[in-house]
Amino acid sequence: MNGQTSDDRVAAPGAAETEETRSVLPRIDPASVSRPRFAWADVPRYFRDPLGYLSRVRREKGIFARLPLGPVTPFLISDPALIEHVLVTDNKSYKKDLFIQMLAEEAVGRGLLTSEGDFWRRQRRLAQPAFHRERIAGYATTMIRCAEAYADTLALGQERALHRDLMELTLHIVAQALFSDDENIPTQEVGAALDVLMERYADNLLLAFPVLRRLPLPINRRFDRAMKRLDDIMLSLIARRRERGGGHSDLLSMLLRAQDEDGSRMTDRQLRDEVITLFTAGHETTALALSYAFFLLSQHPQVAATLQAELNAVLGPGPLLRLPSFADFPSLRYCEAVVLETLRLYPPAWIIGREAATDTTLSGVAIPRGAQIWMSQWVVHRDESLFAHADLFRPERWLDGLQKRLPRFAYFPFGGGPRLCIGNSFAMVEATLVLATIARRYHLRVLTPPPLSLLPSITLRPRDGFLARVEAAVSTVAKGA
Ligand code: HEM
Structure with a gap:
């Protein structure tokens, strides 16, 4: 992956943190992205179907477009070099967008995802050691143990609310x-x-008319109650x-021990913001990756069979497959490719x-202070000019060095x-090992038929969850083997 050796495979797929290469920016005609005359023209179209709308804009207006979606008229950039420029080369000219600012203000406060500047840098430095390679090797044992405990609750023929199950599982893992x-931690309440x-x-509606968020509407009251409950749960974790x-x-101990140069420690409020951020960012996304992986495997029996063959080879000889361990991670290449391909087609973080x-400027286009720039994984990952047969689920594509050949921000x-x-390696190891641990015993056949009805929110959720039937894996496995 991206020039790494197989020993090194715990690093991030896709865009790396370093600045070793800078892609050449495409030429853009500034007139093609000038402010639209009717600033609100596309609002109904966007609200009806955000994913379809953004994909259509990419097809019809190209890699740099200005969207008539209200007073801010955001730019949508869908080219890897442009994205690299915003996220890496010129990152100092940007901060998180309005949407994340709103999330910070009313939900997660100043946690790692939402904070900025020196405060963010300090918190990132404090949290980083918890995500080092050696740490992840240790977490892998927890991931496998939790996944096996979940598999123990399954019985052949049962029908399960898969997304809900996996949310609980990944929450246990983070906790x-x-x-x-x-x-x-009352996982159901957190869920x-x-x-x-x-x-x-x-x-x-709430996003378009922020004033609605302050009215005593049922949705606002429900939200206030839910946030209060989350607060109570997280604050009692800190108090304990x-x-x-x-x-x-x-990680919590590291944050608790952390001290500023002036001797001050993090307040309960600051700790709460970090803890709530890590809980939310750290479990929902991975649960989604796993849910979509099981959905795609159910739709593609040939892929499921190849996955099973790898599990037999790595964890066998069958029929009694052993539990995987972190040491197996480099060998579970097809399993990892299933995860990578799932993240391409159904990216849990579908837009940044x-x-x-x-x-500032972007490829010759003036970007005024306050302008919003959108970059959508959903759109770029399905671009036919970047991925052959982009709409098809083909894990094999990741097995022959595709990551090295792709432009840096194509994926x-x-x-x-x-x-x-910060959790990218954690998530890749978790999704791969949890998938292997469950799939060595069961095939979770998702009964929800395509096309999926998706709910693009902070993450990309299946609107109605996933109903799955528990079936035997191709090879029979003894429990706890
Ligand atoms: C498949 C799983 C995951 C996906 C797709 C994902 C996606 C992302 C993306 C796209 C960002 C960058 C947002 C931006 O630039 O605006 C991000 C940031 C972040 N993620 Fe993840 N994430 C995943 C798993 C995790 C896990 C397991 C954790 C923690 C245990 C985590 C914690 C965070 C945090 C704290 C940030 C903010 C980092 C910072 O700004 O310093 N994520 N994630």
Whole structure:
């Protein structure tokens, strides 16, 4: 992957953090992206179907377009070199977009995802060691143990709410791996609160008319209650840890111990913002990747069979496949390719936004301070000029060095540049090992037929979840083998 050796495969797929190469910017005619005459013209079209709308804009208006979607008329850039320029080369001219600012203001506060400047840099430095390679090897044991415990709850012939199940599973993993606290976290309540959060950020009326967010409407009251509940859960996690004191070496302890040069420590509020961010960013996205992977495997029996053959080869000889371990990760190449291809077709983070923090230019186009720039993984990952047969699910495409040949930001499920997802390696290892652990025992046949009805919110969710039937894996496996 991206020039890495197989030992090195815990690094990020797609866009790396370094600035070793800069792509040549395409030529853009500034007149083609001037302010539209009717600033609101496309609002109904966007709100009816954001994914379809953005894909259509890419097809009809090209790689640099200005969208008549209200007073801010955002730019949509859909070219890897342009995206690299915004996220890496000229990243200092940008901050997070209006949408993320809104999320910060009313939900997650100043956590890693939403904070800016020196404060963000300090917090990122503090949190980074928790995501180092050696740490991830340790978390892998937790990931496999939790996945096996989940597989133990499955029975042949059962029908399961798969997305809900996987959300719980990935929440347990984050709670144990990063916060050494699991049994005290009411996962169902956290899941329900996050549903309310996602519902709010998929509600187009609230987004278009922010004033509605302050009225005593049922959706606002539901949201306030959900956030209050999340607050209580996260603050009691922090309080428990403060009471129990040292003895832990997890992320929460690192944050608790962290001290500024002036001796001040993080307040409960700051800790709450980080913890809530890591819980939300750290489990929903991976649960989605796994849900879509099971959906795609159900639609592509040949891919499922190839995956099974790899599991037999790596964890066999069958029929009693052993549990995977972190040491197997480099050998589970097809399994990882299934995850990479799933993240291409159904990127859980389907769009990234930035706001120009200062006047700047992008390929000769003046970008005034305050302008919003949108970059959509959904659009770029399905671009036929970047991926042959872009709409087809073909994990094989990742097996022959495609990552090295692709322009740097043709594939960016985890973003890139300084704000690259801190959990990217965690997520890749987690999705690959959880998939292997479950698939060695069961085939989870998703019964929801295509085309999927999707809910683009902060993440890209299946609107109605996924119903899945538990079937035997191709090889029979003894429990706990
Ligand atoms: C498949 C799973 C995941 C996907 C697709 C994903 C995607 C992303 C993307 C695209 C960004 C960058 C947003 C931007 O530039 O505006 C991001 C940031 C972030 N992600 Fe992830 N993520 C995943 C898993 C995780 C996990 C497992 C964790 C933590 C355990 C995590 C924690 C974060 C944090 C804290 C940030 C903000 C980083 C910063 O700005 O310093 N993510 N993620």
